[in-house]
Amino acid sequence: xxxxxxxxxxxxxxxxxxxxxxxxxxxxxxxxxxxxxxxxxxxxxxxxxxxxxxxxxxxxxxxxxxxxxxxxxxxxxxxxxxxxxxxxxxxxxxxxxxxxxxxxxxxxxxxxxxxxxxxxxxxxxxxxxxxxxxxxxxxxxxxxxxxxxxxxxxxxxxxxxxxxxxxxxxxxxxxxxxxxxxxxxxxxxxxxxxxxxxxxxxxxxxxxxxxxxxxxxxxxxxxxxxxxxxxxxxxxxxxxxxxxxxxxxxxxxxxxxxxxxxxxxxxxxxxxxxxxxxxxxxxxxxxxxxxxxxxxxxxxxxxxxxxxxxxxxxxxxxxxxxxxxxxxxxxxxxxxxxxxxxxxxxxxxxxxxxxxxxxxxxxxxxxxxxxxxxxxxxxxxxxxxxxxxxxxxxxxxxxxxxxxxxxxxxxxxxxxxxxxxxxxxxxxxxxxxxxxxxxxxxxxxxxxxxxxxxxxxxxxxxxxxxxxxxxxxxxxxxxxxxxxxxxxxxxxxxxxxxxxxxxxxxxxxxxxxxxxxxxxxxxxxxxxxxx
Amino acid sequence: xxxxxxxxxxxxxxxxxxxxxxxxxxxxxxxxxxxxxxxxxxxxxxxxxxxxxxxxxxxxxxxxxxxxxxxxxxxxxxxxxxxxxxxxxxxxxxxxxxxxxxxxxxxxxxxxxxxxxxxxxxxxxxxxxxxxxxxxxxxxxxxxxxxxxxxxxxxxxxxxxxxxxxxxxxxxxxxxxxxxxxxxxxxxx
Numbered sequence: 001x002x003x004x005x006x007x008x009x010x011x012x013x014x015x016x017x018x019x020x021x022x023x024x025x026x027x028x029x030x031x032x033x034x035x036x037x038x039x040x041x042x043x044x045x046x047x048x049x050x051x052x053x054x055x056x057x058x059x060x061x062x063x064x065x066x067x068x069x070x071x072x073x074x075x076x077x078x079x080x081x082x083x084x085x086x087x088x089x090x091x092x093x094x095x096x097x098x099x100x101x102x103x104x105x106x107x108x109x110x111x112x113x114x115x116x117x118x119x120x121x122x123x124x125x126x127x128x129x130x131x132x133x134x135x136x137x138x139x140x141x142x143x144x145x146x147x148x149x150x151x152x153x154x155x156x157x158x159x160x161x162x163x164x165x166x167x168x169x170x171x172x173x174x175x176x177x178x179x180x181x182x183x184x185x186x187x188x189x190x191x192x193x194x195x196x197x198x199x200x201x202x203x204x205x206x207x208x209x210x211x212x213x214x215x216x217x218x219x220x221x222x223x224x225x226x227x228x229x230x231x232x233x234x235x236x237x238x239x240x241x242x243x244x245x246x247x248x249x250x251x252x253x254x255x256x257x258x259x260x261x262x263x264x265x266x267x268x269x270x271x272x273x274x275x276x277x278x279x280x281x282x283x284x285x286x287x288x289x290x291x292x293x294x295x296x297x298x299x300x301x302x303x304x305x306x307x308x309x310x311x312x313x314x315x316x317x318x319x320x321x322x323x324x325x326x327x328x329x330x331x332x333x334x335x336x337x338x339x340x341x342x343x344x345x346x347x348x349x350x351x352x353x354x355x356x357x358x359x360x361x362x363x364x365x366x367x368x369x370x371x372x373x374x375x376x377x378x379x380x381x382x383x384x385x386x387x388x389x390x391x392x393x394x395x396x397x398x399x400x401x402x403x404x405x406x407x408x409x410x411x412x413x414x415x416x417x418x419x420x421x422x423x424x425x426x427x428x429x430x431x432x433x434x435x436x437x438x439x440x441x442x443x444x445x446x447x448x449x450x451x452x453x454x455x456x457x458x459x460x461x462x463x464x465x466x467x468x469x470x471x472x473x474x475x476x477x478x479x480x481x482x483x484x485x486x487x488x489x490x491x492x493x494x495x496x497x498x499x500x501x502x503x504x505x506x507x508x509x510x511x512x513x514x515x516x517x518x519x520x521x522x523x524x525x526x527x528x529x530x531x
Numbered sequence: 532x533x534x535x536x537x538x539x540x541x542x543x544x545x546x547x548x549x550x551x552x553x554x555x556x557x558x559x560x561x562x563x564x565x566x567x568x569x570x571x572x573x574x575x576x577x578x579x580x581x582x583x584x585x586x587x588x589x590x591x592x593x594x595x596x597x598x599x600x601x602x603x604x605x606x607x608x609x610x611x612x613x614x615x616x617x618x619x620x621x622x623x624x625x626x627x628x629x630x631x632x633x634x635x636x637x638x639x640x641x642x643x644x645x646x647x648x649x650x651x652x653x654x655x656x657x658x659x660x661x662x663x664x665x666x667x668x669x670x671x672x673x674x675x676x677x678x679x680x681x682x683x684x685x686x687x688x689x690x691x692x693x694x695x696x697x698x699x700x701x702x703x704x705x706x707x708x709x710x711x712x713x714x715x716x717x718x719x720x
Contacts, residue, residue: 189564
């Protein structure tokens with residue numbers, strides 16, 4: 001009744017339901033569970049090897065002993081907190097605590113190295129909370145509309161969206177687009193190892209059981225971001241936590257642990273366009289079944305690049321706050337968006353919401369079009385808890401940051417050893433496969449040398465994440481259309497997306513490899529940025 | 532100096548002295564792509580229907596773009612090397628190469644990691660992790676032996692119990708007596 005009535009303009013009823021939801025969360029037992037959820041979510045998000053999905057899996061059976069609204073509310077809070085907390089270790093150690101924080105490492109860690117730790121964390125907190133709150137509000141007020149939109153999208157649109165994402169990605173951190181394209185396609189190719197998603201036939205497995213299960217992207221992420229950074233720090237003699245009076249300038253640790261409890265609200269103005277666009281786009285990406293918060297972060301970063309002035313865009317990847325705000329807004333919004341197909345269609349939008357779906361079923365509740373009508377109090381308790389979780393992220397930021405900043409007192413050598421052991425355990429824990437350690441190691445060493453010679457590894461990781469989503473959509477589209485490639489241009493959304501993707505990809509590529517491009521680069525003094 | 536200028540200056544400092552290694556890396560990618568392009572032929576017949584483009588379309592598309600982008604990149608690198616009069620093929624000094632302290636630490640760190648990975652099947656995580664943490668930290672320069680010993684033991688134990696007992700992920704137990712020790716430790720809590 002509640003959400004269904006939105007269409008007929010009965011918004012106050014939604015507000016009433018929401019207030020009732022808040023009332024339910026604020027009962028002593030639920031409030032206790034809420035804080036347990038926040039703590040577990042932040043821990044699991046910040047420690048590599050653990051992640052929100054894993055924690056939700058572990059906690060799901062425990063919720064069986066609770067009332068459905070209490071148990072599922074706690075799982076939702078864990079998810080929301082974990083998505084935010086992944087940014088902490090990404091900024092501090094270049095080690096994404098959760099896959100959703102991949103893109104945050106690109107600018108968050110360089111900011112830390114440049115002595116802007118406080119600003120990096122404040123930006124991450126504010127953007128995360130903003131994205132999460134907007135995403136949840138969209139979830140509350142527009143679930144039915146979004147669900148209808150999502151159900152109309154089919155494989156051609158999904159493929160077109162991913163293709164546009166890949167085209168946008170080809171310019172990430174790249175003075176040289178040909179190199180970025182090469183790396184991105186290498187990532188796409190890595191994603192084809194294993195079993196062909198449509199026929200189930202092994203592909204490039206060379207009779208290896210390990211390759212048959214494919215190359216796990218979390219293992220690769222740990223190698224290329226964390227392990228390679230440790231190698232770099234050993235070679236350079238640098239510090240993981242920057243700003244300690246080194247070349248990067250003065251430290252801002254004191255600011256990170258004192259002063260206002262909140263991130264500066266001036267960020268609303270400073271990152272206004274990024275916050276506005278990415279929170280809406282992130283939610284929409286989260287709504288797409290199978291996309292999830294990681295994809296949201298990938299798109300958010302590339303959208304962010306296009307929303308800032310050229311002078312800032314060129315510095316993306318070198319440590320700009322906009323590069324932290326963009327993915328953090330989008331991934332938290334996407335985390336909320338992923339609840340739309342779950343609650344309205346019974347289709348999980350991400351791995352974690354798939355586990356939450358299992359928790360619903362465990363409690364004898366089947367999410368779907370009638371869920372909000374039949375289980376209004378439960379649904380609005382979840383909505384209220386998601387809103388409160390994002391507010392809690394803002395409030396609990398200082399103590400959490402203070403706790404994590406204690407690591408600066410750990411001697412550099414011990415800290416590097418800690419990072420290595422967590423990287424190793426994280427790589428193993430994902431699938432309990434020993435060979436993943438070797439994969440992590442090989443990618444770590446390779447990434448160290450690739451980065452050294454200005455071959456950015458971020459496009460490779462993004463290719464590896466998006467490739468396995470794109471291929472089945474492409475092939476299913478063509479199969480359903482009788483092999484007609486025009487299927488991508490016969491549907492308006494996919495036609496626009498594909499056209500944009502082609503333009504986005506080829507214009508910079510032509511610019512990069514022609515005399516016209518050379519003239520432009522010389523005119524803008526970009527030649528020195530490229531290698 | 533403006534922020535932008537200092538950013539460019541930093542990138543200049545990070546830039547490699549020669550494009551030869553960049554060319555080398557691109558050539559490796561080209562060879563990799565060419566080899567797998569040939570191998571992809573074996574999956575040409577794998578399709579779910581006559582309209583399915585098959586299991587080769589996606590890998591082939593990726594590999595072909597790698598080759599095209601790689602060739603473009605080679606041309607760009609060659610052109611820029613010529614502009615700067617840099618050697619395409621690196622020149623090798625006849626002097627005996629000596630490793631700096633940092634390079635030695637880097638190589639030892641890699642070697643220790645390899646030994647640690649190899650030891651997992653035999654020694655297991657419980658026994659090998661403290662040894663690895665001790666050796667790794669020592670190799671990269673930490674010298675306070677008492678703190679190092681405490682750090683290695685405590686960290687190894689905490690990680691083992693955190694994953695084994697809290698999140699129910701059994702880290703490798705090893706074989707023989709090491710397995711017995713690991714199982715005994717896991718059952719302590």
